[in-house]
Amino acid sequence: MDVPELLESASLLVPEETATENDITVRDVWDYLVHDEWEIALSLLEEFGHARSLPLAFWEKLAESADQLKLERSAAWCHWRCSEIRNGVIRADLTLRPAAEARRKTPISGAGVLRPMWDIGLLSPTGERAVSIAGLWIENMPMLEPGGRATVRLVPLTPSHWTHVEPGRQITMHENRTVAGTAVILEVHRPAIAEPAG
Template sequence: MLGRHDSEIGELLRFATSMMPREVRSADLLDYLDLEEWELVLDLLGEFDGHTWQTPRYWALLAEAAVQMDQDDAWFQWRCVESIQGLLRVELTLSVDAEPLEARESARCGTSRAGSSAWRRCGSSPSPGWALGNARRPG
C-alpha cells in the first residue's frame, strides 16, 4: 500500500519511538512497529499529550512520516511549534450569578462590520486594538 517509502517510514517511526522514555513505550507499539503497521504506529505516537520529552525533532519525524504516507501532517506540525514556543492552556468558566459589566465609553461607539471582521467605529479608520474593543478617540 505505501510502496517504495516503506523503509523510510519505518526508519522515521523507529527513530521517533527511540526518543520515547522506556517507561512510556508500550508492548503494543513495539509489536505494531515489528508488523510494519505504520498508520497505527503514527496514530499511537501522535496521541501522547503534554509530555516534556517530546522535542521538536520528535514531532518533525512524525510530520515527515505522515507526509510520506500521504496523510495530513498539520497536527504534528502544530505540536512541533508548541514544543518550541511553549504552550499555555487555560480553562474559562462562566458563572451564572456573575455581575454584568458596565460598558466603557469606547464601547458606546457604533459597531461597523466589514467582511467577516467587526470593529468599534469611533474614528475614520480602524487601528490596532479595535478588534478587542479598545477604540481610540480621534485627535
C-alpha cells in the same frame, strides 16, 4: 528516511516506562511497526506526546512520517507541536462573539490555520493599543462556530511579546479592529528552545 525508519527513530525518543491512558507502551508500537501498521504506530506515538513532554526531534519525525503517509490532520498536528516547542504555547478558554455581533459569520478551522491578532495588553510607542499574532488550534473540535466556546492552544509568532501573560488573564482576539472573541488564559508554557540572540 522512509516512514518505518522515522517511526522507529521517534519511538526510541519515548522513555520505555511511558504509557498512554490505555496502558499502551513503546513495545506495542514496535509490534505495529513489525507488521507494517504505520498509521496505527503513528497515532499511538502521538498519544505519548499527550502524556509527557517529548523533544522536538520526536515531533519532527512524526510530522515527516505523517507527510509521507499523506495524513493531513496528523501532519498538521505534529508540525503544530514542533511550533509549540519552538515558540511556546498558551492554553486558553476562548468564546467567540455571536455572528450577529461580529464580523465573522462562518466557523473557524480548528487545525491551526487561523493566525489572529491578540490584544494582550501591549502598547505601541505612541501609547496606542498594540496587538500580537498567535496561531490558533482548537482542542478536540474540528471547528468553532461564531458564539461558540472551546479550549484553544495559541502559538505566539513573537514569543517575547507574550512573556507577561499569565494564567487567569483575559485577552481579546481580533480579525480586524473589532473584538472577535475573548479568552481567559489557562496555562502558559514558555519556548523549550531558546530564541537566538539578535
